[in-house]
Amino acid sequence: MSRRTPRRRSISRIFAWPALIALLSAAGLAMGLIGDGGWDVAAWLALAAPIAACRQLLRPAVGNRPPDRSGGQGAAGAPAGQL
Secondary structure, eight states: OOOOOOOOOOHHHHSHHHHHHHHHHHHHHHHHHHOSTHHHHHHHHHHHHHHHHHHHHHHHHHHOOOOOOSTTBOTTSSBTTOO
16 A cells, blocks of 8 residues: 655645735725726626635535435424424
């Protein structure tokens, strides 16, 4: 049996996505303060991108719940939600 050694990641690879999210957030806030019209649209897009990325990354974790195998019964044999 062979042991796998963990691969070391470089600091730039570890912090690449968080740095990009921080830059987009800072740019969006700055654009929102700078002007109106097109600046506001650019600010909304820059501020929405990190939220969309986080939502996309968290989506599989929320959707992969195991099915309820209790048959709809609660802990005391009562229907679920009536304890």
